[in-house]
Amino acid sequence: MKLEVKNITKSFGDKEVLKGISFSAEGGKALGLLGRNGAGKTTTIRILMDVFHGDSGEILLDGKPFEPRKVQIGYLPEERGLYPKREILEQMVYLARLRGLSKSQAEKNARKWLDRLQVDADEKKLLETLSKGNQQKVQLASTLVCDPDMVILDEPFSGLDPVNSQILQEVVKELIAEGKIVLFSSHQMSYVEEFCQEIVIINHGEIVLQGNLEAVKREFGENQLVVGGVGFSGEDMERLIKEQFAEMVEITGRDKEDVIVRLLPGITRTELFRRLGNVQGLEVEHFETYKPSLNDIFVAKVGEER
Amino acid sequence: MKRLWTVMEFELLSYMKNKGFVITSVLIMLLAGGLTFLPRVIDMSDILGIEAESMETEKAEGVGTDRAETENTAEGLKTEGAETDDAEDTGDGEDVSSDMLRLGLVDEKGYLPDKQGLEKFFEDAEFVYLDSEKELKEAVEQDKADAGFLVVDDISYRYYVMNKEMSDDNQMRFEQLLSEVHKQRYCEANGIDYESFVAEYEAPVQCEETVLGKDASNNFWYCYVLVIGIFMLIVLYGVTIATSITTEKSNRSMEVLITSIDAEYLLFGKVFAGVVAVIVQVSLILGAALAGYAVNRSYWGGVLDPLLDIPGEVLAAFAVFGVGGFVFYAFLYGAMGALVSKTEDMSKVTGPLQMVIMLVYVGSLLQLENPDGVMMKIFSYLPVSSYSAMFVRIGMGKVEMWEVLLSGGILLVSIFAAGWLAAKIYRMGTLRYGNPVKLSRALKELKM
Numbered sequence: 044m045k046l047e048v049k050n051i052t053k054s055f056g057d058k059e060v061l062k063g064i065s066f067s068a069e070g071g072k073a074l075g076l077l078g079r080n081g082a083g084k085t086t087t088i089r090i091l092m093d094v095f096h097g098d099s100g101e102i103l104l105d106g107k108p109f110e111p112r113k114v115q116i117g118y119l120p121e122e123r124g125l126y127p128k129r130e131i132l133e134q135m136v137y138l139a140r141l142r143g144l145s146k147s148q149a150e151k152n153a154r155k156w157l158d159r160l161q162v163d164a165d166e167k168k169l170l171e172t173l174s175k176g177n178q179q180k181v182q183l184a185s186t187l188v189c190d191p192d193m194v195i196l197d198e199p200f201s202g203l204d205p206v207n208s209q210i211l212q213e214v215v216k217e218l219i220a221e222g223k224i225v226l227f228s229s230h231q232m233s234y235v236e237e238f239c240q241e242i243v244i245i246n247h248g249e250i251v252l253q254g255n256l257e258a259v260k261r262e263f264g265e266n267q268l269v270v271g272g273v274g275f276s277g278e279d280m281e282r283l284i285k286e287q288f289a290e291m292v293e294i295t296g297r298d299k300e301d302v303i304v305r306l307l308p309g310i311t312r313t314e315l316f317r318r319l320g321n322v323q324g325l326e327v328e329h330f331e332t333y334k335p336s337l338n339d340i341f342v343a344k345v346g347e348e349r
Numbered sequence: 350m351k352r353l354w355t356v357m358e359f360e361l362l363s364y365m366k367n368k369g370f371v372i373t374s375v376l377i378m379l380l381a382g383g384l385t386f387l388p389r390v391i392d393m394s395d396i397l398g399i400e401a402e403s404m405e406t407e408k409a410e411g412v413g414t415d416r417a418e419t420e421n422t423a424e425g426l427k428t429e430g431a432e433t434d435d436a437e438d439t440g441d442g443e444d445v446s447s448d449m450l451r452l453g454l455v456d457e458k459g460y461l462p463d464k465q466g467l468e469k470f471f472e473d474a475e476f477v478y479l480d481s482e483k484e485l486k487e488a489v490e491q492d493k494a495d496a497g498f499l500v501v502d503d504i505s506y507r508y509y510v511m512n513k514e515m516s517d518d519n520q521m522r523f524e525q526l527l528s529e530v531h532k533q534r535y536c537e538a539n540g541i542d543y544e545s546f547v548a549e550y551e552a553p554v555q556c557e558e559t560v561l562g563k564d565a566s567n568n569f570w571y572c573y574v575l576v577i578g579i580f581m582l583i584v585l586y587g588v589t590i591a592t593s594i595t596t597e598k599s600n601r602s603m604e605v606l607i608t609s610i611d612a613e614y615l616l617f618g619k620v621f622a623g624v625v626a627v628i629v630q631v632s633l634i635l636g637a638a639l640a641g642y643a644v645n646r647s648y649w650g651g652v653l654d655p656l657l658d659i660p661g662e663v664l665a666a667f668a669v670f671g672v673g674g675f676v677f678y679a680f681l682y683g684a685m686g687a688l689v690s691k692t693e694d695m696s697k698v699t700g701p702l703q704m705v706i707m708l709v710y711v712g713s714l715l716q717l718e719n720p721d722g723v724m725m726k727i728f729s730y731l732p733v734s735s736y737s738a739m740f741v742r743i744g745m746g747k748v749e750m751w752e753v754l755l756s757g758g759i760l761l762v763s764i765f766a767a768g769w770l771a772a773k774i775y776r777m778g779t780l781r782y783g784n785p786v787k788l789s790r791a792l793k794e795l796k797m
Binding site: 092093094111112123125126129138140142185 | 352355356359362363597600601602603604605606607608609610611779
């Protein structure tokens with residue numbers, strides 16, 4: 044299965060919130076939708092789910108117009124919500140039946156997911172009687188109860204403690220392994236980094252970076268090295284590089300006591316390493332390829348703006 | 350259709366699991382059924398104006414009571430309190446004089462009979478004879494008399510009272526008295542035997558009535574009850590449906606729902622569940638009342654027939670127009686519910702709708718005795734009011750079949766229009782949180 048979002052635009056009144064969003068997602072791979080608050084992630088997802096329509100653009104599934112109510116989708120909206128005064132099993136079965144499952148299949152699936160998320164003992168309880176974390180797990184179970192081909196999770200980890208986060212991580216990995224399309228929106232970069240092969244970073248309604256996460260990291264870290272010396276603080280290293288290596292590298296950042304540098308055109312790693320080896324009193328501790336974290340990339344791309 | 354049924358089933362379960370709904374329904378049902386057994390338990394002959402069943406045989410013998418009373422009245426005037434019983438009654442009355450009316454009387458020319466004759470018409474009053482209009486006024490003003498009469502002649506009088514009460518019937522009684530005096534004096538003056546005159550003058554007229562069309566006097570009460578009933582059902586259930594939609598917005602389950610199924614199914618499912626709940630509730634309550642009355646009819650002496658003996662055509666019209674009107678308003682209530690995101694804001698948007706329903710209700714009740722009037726005719730075609738006006742016209746007025754069909758057609762088209770509009774507003778209002786969306790704004794946005 045392949046989902047393609049092509050050039051979606053959306054305005055609310057005079058405010059243009061999406062300015063041509065395009066990306067694609069494939070089964071068996073998770074796509075991380077990243078961006079600051081108000082960047083347009085949730086709007087993109089809501090247009091995808093036909094909560095409201097985009098002003099222009101199209102969405103295709105396997106090359107055909109995408110109709111979200113005709114495909115089994117597990118949707119966990121940012122605004123969580125179920126019926127607080129109804130029994131958990133009852134409302135999960137209802138949601139599954141709305142998605143076209145038979146009553147018996149809906150009950151079977153509901154029990155499976157309640158068991159998987161360790162809230163099976165509460166199936167006859169009213170939702171409002173559960174703790175916030177368990178309510179969140181019930182919401183996740185409700186998202187998956189229709190046995191979806193595509194899963195869209197908007198901030199799925201918010202409100203979960205580390206133990207429950209671990210359970211959810213395992214579930215998401217299973218979904219990916221089962222070949223489902225997983226769309227993932229989150230501010231928690233570590234989770235995105237763990238699951239997502241593909242990322243899309245949205246800023247002010249525009250895509251500022253997208254592609255395979257490893258490739259993005261590679262490209263972002265290209266020609267950059269982490270350099271550090273024994274007994275040298277970060278400031279010492281920065282001063283040294285500015286004074287003695289200005290014609291070979293430029294400083295791009297700091298990583299604790301190490302300095303991140305980019306090789307200037309025509310300079311090789313070997314040349315730099317030899318020069319460092321000749322510096323009196325410097326014993327090289329770190330000299331390695333810089334591998335940026337997703338957090339670094341995110342901050343570099345959208346963090347400078349106020 | 351399967352998914353519509355799923356929504357209906359879920360919403361119906363919501364009614365069935367609502368303790369307030371279940372308890373209220375069962376209690377009213379028991380009350381409606383239980384009340385019909387009342388005449389078996391207590392003697393209600395005074396309240397109902399009938400004799401208890403145990404006295405039915407005696408009742409058959411008691412024909413002509415009214416006439417006997419009339420004769421008694423005439424007798425009372427003529428004999429001027431000669432009977433011993435009357436004298437005793439007066440004595441008893443003095444013991445409880447604090448509860449009795451004190452009436453001043455100025456009758457300078459002596460037109461009226463003495464005290465005993467007066468008390469035939471004023472059993473609960475004692476008369477104080479005064480000599481002049483001035484004395485009479487003073488007595489009333491100083492609270493020595495509750496009211497007072499000054500007899501000018503046998504066909505005119507003056508009435509004095511300090512503060513006249515709503516229930517003041519002194520004049521009516523005094524006029525009856527004066528009228529009898531006038532008749533008696535006329536008879537005496539013309540040599541006519543008063544007793545035979547009264548017997549002929551007040552001879553009961555026998556009538557065998559056959560109503561070939563509709564009897565508005567019989568149909569009035571059930572039409573009255575049905576108008577009130579459908580009004581209450583529309584308001585009660587309308588608010589329930591609107592609240593249910595607002596609750597889904599406030600607890601944020603709306604977004605999951607509308608991404609699972611088309612908004613039309615959600616709204617229609619709620620409305621149809623409301624219709625089923627109404628039909629079940631009304632059937633249980635009405636069924637209990639009708640069954641109870643059928644069992645106990647003889648104890649009621651048929652008194653409730655005008656209320657519960659409803660012709661089939663009126664019941665059918667009530668079912669069609671009542672359910673139609675209910676669905677029409679339920680859709681509109683649903684749309685109103687989607688305009689707010691907090692249940693406490695509900696009254697802000699349902700106010701205009703409630704106003705329309707109230708106007709229709711008051712208008713229908715005011716025109717109930719004039720079912721063929723212009724207002725009722727207009728009401729019977731408008732979708733906002735035909736739910737009550739048309740079955741009133743069918744029950745009590747003259748209405749042609751084409752009028753019923755036309756009104757039904759207008760209502761049907763309006764239901765579809767309301768359903769379509771409500772679904773659009775419902776869909777549009779899905780993610781509108783915060784302040785209530787004004788209806789005018791919602792309609793404007795729908796046009797865009």
